[in-house]
Amino acid sequence: MSRELHLARGTTADANYTLDIDPKRAGWNHSSLRIVELSPGGTHTFTTGDSEWIILPLEGACTVRTEGNEFQLLGRESVFASVTDFAYVPRDAQAQIASGAGGRFALAGAKCERQLPARYGPAPEVPVEERGSGLCTRHVRNFASADAFDCDKLIAVEVITPGGNWSSYPPHKHDEHRPGVEAELEEIYYFEIDGPNGFGYQRVSPSREGGSDVLAEVRSGDAVLVPDGWHGPSVAQPGHDMYYLNVMAGPGRTREWRICFHPDHAEGYR
Numbered sequence: 001m002s003r004e005l006h007l008a009r010g011t012t013a014d015a016n017y018t019l020d021i022d023p024k025r026a027g028w029n030h031s032s033l034r035i036v037e038l039s040p041g042g043t044h045t046f047t048t049g050d051s052e053w054i055i056l057p058l059e060g061a062c063t064v065r066t067e068g069n070e071f072q073l074l075g076r077e078s079v080f081a082s083v084t085d086f087a088y089v090p091r092d093a094q095a096q097i098a099s100g101a102g103g104r105f106a107l108a109g110a111k112c113e114r115q116l117p118a119r120y121g122p123a124p125e126v127p128v129e130e131r132g133s134g135l136c137t138r139h140v141r142n143f144a145s146a147d148a149f150d151c152d153k154l155i156a157v158e159v160i161t162p163g164g165n166w167s168s169y170p171p172h173k174h175d176e177h178r179p180g181v182e183a184e185l186e187e188i189y190y191f192e193i194d195g196p197n198g199f200g201y202q203r204v205s206p207s208r209e210g211g212s213d214v215l216a217e218v219r220s221g222d223a224v225l226v227p228d229g230w231h232g233p234s235v236a237q238p239g240h241d242m243y244y245l246n247v248m249a250g251p252g253r254t255r256e257w258r259i260c261f262h263p264d265h266a267e268g269y270r
Contacts, residue, residue, distance in 0.1 A: 003027045005204065005214045009221030016044065018104075019223060021188060023111065026225050030153065030249035031186040032109035033223065038062070040102040046095055051109040052116065052154055053089045054144055056245070058192075060103015066095040071120045075103060079243045080160065080194050083128060083141050086121040088151070093118070106190070108144070110249030112152035121149060131167075138167035146257045155185070155248040155257055161200075161236040168232030170265035173207045174258065175228035177251075183258040185250040187226040189234070191218045191242065198240030205230045230262050 003026075012020050019035040026032075032051060035058070036044050055064050057075030064071045064087040071087040089095045091112055097105055127142040141158040142148045161167040174185045193199060202224045204214040212229035216222070236242035248257070 003225075005212060005225045006202075006216035006218070007223045007225065009219065012223070019190070019221065021223060021225070026186070026188070026227070028186045028227050030111050030251065031188055031247050033188045033190055033245070033247045034107040034109070035104060035190070036097065036107065037104050038097065038099040038102050041100060042102060043096055043098040046107075048089055048091050048093045048095060050091055050111050052091050052112045052152055053095070053107050053109045054121075054151075054154065054156060055087045055089060055095070055097060056106040056108060056143070056156075057084045057086070058104040058106055060099055060101055060105070062097050062099040062103060062105060064089070064095060064097055067093050067118045069118045074123070079158070079192050080241055083123045083126045083143065083158075085123040086143060088116070088119045088121065088149070090115045090118055106245060108154065108156045108245070108247040110151070110154035110247075112154070114152040116150065116152060132169070135164065136166050136169050137162065138165060146255050151255065153249045153255055155255065157246050159234075159244050159246065161234060161242040161244075163194075163236050163240045163242070164238035166233040166235050168234040171203070171205065171230035171232040171262040172259040173228070173230050173262075174260070175207060181258060182260045183250060183252050183254075183256050185248040185257070187231070188247040189224040189226065190245040190247070191222050191224075192220045192244075193218075193237070194241040194243070195239070198242075199237050200240075200242040201235040203231070203233055
């Protein structure tokens with residue numbers, strides 16, 4: 001494919017965001033991700049447009065104001081420290097993020113049709129699961145999975161892969177609309193690696209002729225786009241835990257995460 005699927009840190013930065021991936025930049029129609037960094041006392045105001053957004057603290061706390069609501073997000077020290085609370089901001093609205101001590105905040109977005117109410121997502125209500133076994137064990141924080149938090153189109157989760165482990169394994173895909181079997185979803189992987197000079201690897205292999213084909217060494221601040229194809233494994237360097245934020249959305253009328261596993265790989269490590 002001609003489009004760039006591995007986006008190294010800084011390559012999508014602009015005046016407002018250290019990372020800014022919108023549908024035009026990604027070459028697709030639905031999913032977006034932004035990272036904003038605020039200095040102590042800093043604020044950021046944005047208009048949601050035709051997308052719904054979740055504001056997710058990566059590091060630090062903030063106040064989110066939108067549609068007459070004010071949400072105090074306690075946040076966290078880092079993505080490796082714990083789950084976090086978050087705020088949902090609807091389409092066709094204006095929102096402000098303010099941080100007294102400063103921090104980094106992800107804005108996960110999806111083009112949508114319905115305008116749902118602004119809401120607060122408490123950290124204790126985030127479902128956390130251990131997925132896989134052995135060296136394929138990883139920890140999934142389902143803060144905005146399809147069955148955990150109500151959105152119109154947006155699906156988003158966090159994954160912690162212990163150093164030396166594989167995740168997103170067996171390779172799987174969600175690039176076809178097959179009712180009850182597979183949902184069509186565009187996906188962004190955003191990575192952070194624990195510790196200096198840490199890295200990981202992300203594989204995306206073609207599910208069709210001419211499809212996505214990536215083997216990328218990823219570091220903190222990198223992103224990988226998955227418009228189609230088998231994605232996985234995600235491999236963490238020994239001694240360095242790997243975090244990734246998955247942001248997904250698609251054209252289906254029903255918001256659901258349905259995937260198909262690669263038939264040539266063992267399924268015992270799901």
